[in-house]
Amino acid sequence: MQTQITYPGLMAMEQRKRAHLINSVGGFKSLCLIGTTDNSGNTNLAVFSSIVHIGANPPLICFIMRPDSVERHTLTNILATGVYTINHINENIYPQAHQSSARYPKDISEFNATGLTTEYKNDCVAPFVKESKVQLEVEFKERIDLTINNTIMVIGAITQLYFPEDCWAEDGYLDIEKAGTITCSGLDSYHTTRRLQRLPYAKP
Amino acid sequence: MQTQITYPGLMAMEQRKRAHLINSVGGFKSLCLIGTTDNSGNTNLAVFSSIVHIGANPPLICFIMRPDSVERHTLTNILATGVYTINHINENIYPQAHQSSARYPKDISEFNATGLTTEYKNDCVAPFVKESKVQLEVEFKERIDLTINNTIMVIGAITQLYFPEDCWAEDGYLDIEKAGTITCSGLDSYHTTRRLQRLPYAKP
Numbered sequence: 001m002q003t004q005i006t007y008p009g010l011m012a013m014e015q016r017k018r019a020h021l022i023n024s025v026g027g028f029k030s031l032c033l034i035g036t037t038d039n040s041g042n043t044n045l046a047v048f049s050s051i052v053h054i055g056a057n058p059p060l061i062c063f064i065m066r067p068d069s070v071e072r073h074t075l076t077n078i079l080a081t082g083v084y085t086i087n088h089i090n091e092n093i094y095p096q097a098h099q100s101s102a103r104y105p106k107d108i109s110e111f112n113a114t115g116l117t118t119e120y121k122n123d124c125v126a127p128f129v130k131e132s133k134v135q136l137e138v139e140f141k142e143r144i145d146l147t148i149n150n151t152i153m154v155i156g157a158i159t160q161l162y163f164p165e166d167c168w169a170e171d172g173y174l175d176i177e178k179a180g181t182i183t184c185s186g187l188d189s190y191h192t193t194r195r196l197q198r199l200p201y202a203k204p
Numbered sequence: 205m206q207t208q209i210t211y212p213g214l215m216a217m218e219q220r221k222r223a224h225l226i227n228s229v230g231g232f233k234s235l236c237l238i239g240t241t242d243n244s245g246n247t248n249l250a251v252f253s254s255i256v257h258i259g260a261n262p263p264l265i266c267f268i269m270r271p272d273s274v275e276r277h278t279l280t281n282i283l284a285t286g287v288y289t290i291n292h293i294n295e296n297i298y299p300q301a302h303q304s305s306a307r308y309p310k311d312i313s314e315f316n317a318t319g320l321t322t323e324y325k326n327d328c329v330a331p332f333v334k335e336s337k338v339q340l341e342v343e344f345k346e347r348i349d350l351t352i353n354n355t356i357m358v359i360g361a362i363t364q365l366y367f368p369e370d371c372w373a374e375d376g377y378l379d380i381e382k383a384g385t386i387t388c389s390g391l392d393s394y395h396t397t398r399r400l401q402r403l404p405y406a407k408p
Contacts, residue, residue, distance in 0.1 A: 001368070001369040001370075002366050002367065002368060002369065003365075003366070003367055003368070003369045003372060004326075004364065004365065004366050005364070005365040006363070006364055007263070007361070007362070007363045007364070010262075010263050010362065010365070011261075011262065013376070014376075015260075015261065016375070016376065017375060017376030018260050018261065018263070018376060019260040019261075019376070020373075020375055020376030020377040020378075021260075021365075021372075021376040021377070021378055022257060022259075022260035022263045022362065023257055023260065024376075024377055024378035024379075024380055025257075025265075025338060025340060025362070025365060025367070025378060025380075026234050026255050026256060026257040026265055027233075027234030027235060027236055027255060027292060027380065027385055027387070028232055028233070028234055028235070028380070028385065028386075028387035028397060029231075029232070029233075029234060029256075029257075030230050030231030030232055030233060031231060031232070032231055050256050050257065050258070051230050051231060052230060052233075052254050052256050052268060053226060053227055053229075053230040053233075053254065053268075054254070054268050054350065054353065054355050055226075055270075055353040055355055056219075056222050056223040056225075056226035056227065057215075057219065057222065057223075057353075058214075058215065058353070059211075059214050059222070059226045060352065060353055061229075061230055064256060064257075064258050066259075088231060091400065094400065094403075095403065098403045098406055099406050100406075101406045102406040102407050102408045103407075103408060104408050108408075113408070122208075134229060136229060141352060142352055144348065144350075146258065146348075146359070148264065148345060148346055148359060149258065149259040149261075149262070149264055151258050151259055153357075155350070155352060157211070158211070158214065158226065158229070159210070159211045160208065160209070160210055160211070161207075161208065161209040161214070161225075161229060162206050162207070162208050163206065163207055163229070164205070164206060164207070165205040165206065165207045166205075168207060168225075169224075171220070171221060171224055172217070172218075172220065172221030172222060172223070172224030172225040172228075173224040173225070173228055173390045173391070173392075173393065174224075174225055174228035174229060174390065175228075176228055176229075176231065176232070176389050177389065177393075177395060181231060181232065182232075182400065183231070183232035183387050183397060185380050185381065185397075186377045186378065186402075187377070188377075188402045188403050188404070188405070189377065189379075189381075189399060189401075189402045190399070190400040190401060190402075190403070191381060191397035191398060191399050191400060192397065192398050192400060193232060193387060193389075193395035193396065193397050193398075194395060194396050194397075194398065195393060195394070195395050196295065196298065196386070196394040196395060196396060197393075197394060198390075198392045198393045198394075199298075199299065199302045199392050199394070200392070201392070202302055202303050202304075202305045202306040203306050203307075204306045204307060204308050204312075204317065
């Protein structure tokens with residue numbers, strides 16, 4: 001049996017229930033930890049499931065954030081330092097990643113609170129997550145305020161990429177499944193993946 | 205061993221190879237077919253992997269499109285009719301979904317070309333994909349031109365939702381894994397999922 005829900009039905013739904021449903025219907029999502037620091041070296045870590053590729057030439061990536069959430073420390077730090085890290089989440093660290101979404105005060109680093117480890121490399125002031133197998137250093141490029149619902153789109157350029165050597169295919173494809181990267185659905189469901197297949201470039 | 209690639213390294217990479225790599229590093233992606241029609245009833249279907257939830261109240265969803273691709277028929281139709289459908293992709297139809305990315309001329313419907321079936325319901329002029337288990341009717345709200353790389357962000361409001369009754373949890377979560385929804389990585393890799401677990405709301 002198929003259930004149908006209308007727009008008025010959605011708007012009349014209890015808020016948390018609607019949030020669960022609407023967060024589910026967009027499909028499976030990218031799941032990453034974003035690492036930042038303020039100008040005093042105080043680190044911050046937040047989990048995001050709204051990361052999207054927006055172009056390869058130049059390599060650009062964006063994410064959407066709510067202005068009223070704990071993630072605001074992330075934005076403050078990005079605007080202050082101009083740099084952040086995006087770290088893939090694997091099966092070993094997803095409970096810690098999830099825990100980073102708790103509303104910690106500004107003076108608490110989610111690295112300490114969750115037990116994840118900071119990693120610094122290549123003069124990047126923002127911390128990477130050492131336990132992550134695929135890591136991106138990203139330079140802040142642009143902030144777009146979405147007036148329709150007061151969310152914020154943050155666009156950055158990928159300036160450094162780190163990943164396991166044996167996960168990179170000849171044609172450029174990175175096997176993130178082999179690297180252990182997981183996905184999520186809704187607000188709180190975590191999933192591993194199993195490849196069906198790669199398909200050749202489609203022609204009419 | 206970890207591989208490191210710098211920004212200059214990325215920019216010097218052969219174009220297709222860079223596209224494969226950069227499309228992979230954002231993590232697993234939502235995978236949906238967007239159904240549209242022009243004002244004469246000529247249907248169009250295109251596969252997208254850049255769909256993101258941007259808010260639940262009101263229920264808003266967006267996707268990113270390149271202006272120079274076959275997907276342009278999708279945008280033209282959305283602007284003409286103001287409505288489109290988002291249809292989840294399952295294991296039975298992913299080869300057809302992939303095939304819809306081929307550069308068909310405007311007068312060829314990807315429904316006919318791929319063998320997927322149009323479904324019309326509830327006075328929505330845009331066609332749904334009958335073989336899809338989770339279907340959204342979306343009303344066009346806003347177009348944002350991303351000047352940084354000439355891509356286009358399309359924002360819409362979810363006006364109707366259809367999904368299998370037995371996949372909906374009491375708390376609002378929709379079990380899209382149970383509904384057969386799959387995910388993708390890179391430009392051409394398709395993956396089923398296996399739930400690790402759902403985690404409770406995180407508190408400090």
